[in-house]
Amino acid sequence: MAWKRISDAVIRRLPLYLRVLEEVKSKQSSISSQELGSKAGVTPALVRKDLAWFGEFGKQGVGYDVEFLQDELRKILHLDAPIHMALVGVGSLGRALTRYNRRRFRDDPIFTINLVALFDADPKVVGTTFDGVSIHHITDISRVVAKMDIQMAIVTVPADAAQEVGNLLAEAGVKAILNFAPVSIDLPSDVHVANADLSLELQRLAYYIHG
Amino acid sequence: MAWKRISDAVIRRLPLYLRVLEEVKSKQSSISSQELGSKAGVTPALVRKDLAWFGEFGKQGVGYDVEFLQDELRKILHLDAPIHMALVGVGSLGRALTRYNRRRFRDDPIFTINLVALFDADPKVVGTTFDGVSIHHITDISRVVAKMDIQMAIVTVPADAAQEVGNLLAEAGVKAILNFAPVSIDLPSDVHVANADLSLELQRLAYYIHG
DNA sequence: TAGATTGTTAATCGATTAACAATC
């Protein structure tokens, strides 16, 4: 197979497959593209095509070995080793996401993304901890990211601070950012920014309330 | 134009256009597809095609009237009248989203989605209020939704309760649901469910950390 | 009028689905 950048549409489905594999793991040792697809809400042909981008993981007449495929998908998504994550903006949304993430990391053994540092601009909270995680000042992003080997970040700052925080994270070498601020962040193309803009999503949904 | 269901890809961009229009409103009375597109991160041809699904809003040689287009987009998205929304699951994420939404509704005059009712299963919080909004028991969803004319809902309950809560909302006539629980909810096709699954999103992003 | 920009049609691009030979 000639080298080609794999599309985001494909990458989005891999965590879904991972979730299905975890669900069936205790009940069966192999799974067909048929079953994996129907549990993930995807056609069997698309499951096979998605997986084929990365290798030949299945066996004709049998299907895919559940544990083997799980391991392979984890490697592809870089989830085979713990990932260190930061969160910038310890307001009410930031605190809620911190709790959510910490609990998930504690309770769910397959969830390996670990929130290890918080950042804020308010001197009153800098130096304290929340849910057991230290809060640093945003001017320390570069130093702390390097020291703690942080690879991902969640941004929950007000709209007018989001771009600047994005710049600081990018300079520090963070390559993947989940942005909850209601503005898009422009960064070099080697930094992947995913927008989780609640108000945009609600406005879109309003289209479907009919009337 | 023969009738055709408008794709979700188109609907997703409309709130983006709305945001750009609000931003330029004080500075100019009209805008070209060129400028609207570049500010929204979309090609000019696509802007024109998206808008053309709903009518002929522009003027050759001039562009689109900012206020007129804003009004039209609001009507299309049903944002021309206030929308009543509920939130189910008053845990830490639910409370954070409640605050976020209430503040947005208070401070931003173009944000017309109003969170008017909270629901939870815990008798200890039922009957109290949070951020000025009453918390009802989930068995009262049907009654309260009807009485308060609620059209949308946010779901922030644990995974194992999400489907049941979805059922209750659908039975009560809610047609649009934003689901934060880490499971998909199956509902009749006239109910639109958008998934905002944080852990899925983080696992996807991990692909891009390289290494 | 001359210049600008729309709405729309045709061309292109990319993603999904169907089909099937290979093979466990």
Added chain:
DNA sequence: TAGATTGTTAATCGATTAACAATC
């Protein structure tokens, strides 16, 4: 072996882009 299911190629579908006549 017979049945099942993969990996892959070709066909289809849908979304985006390019081009341009119409017209403000």
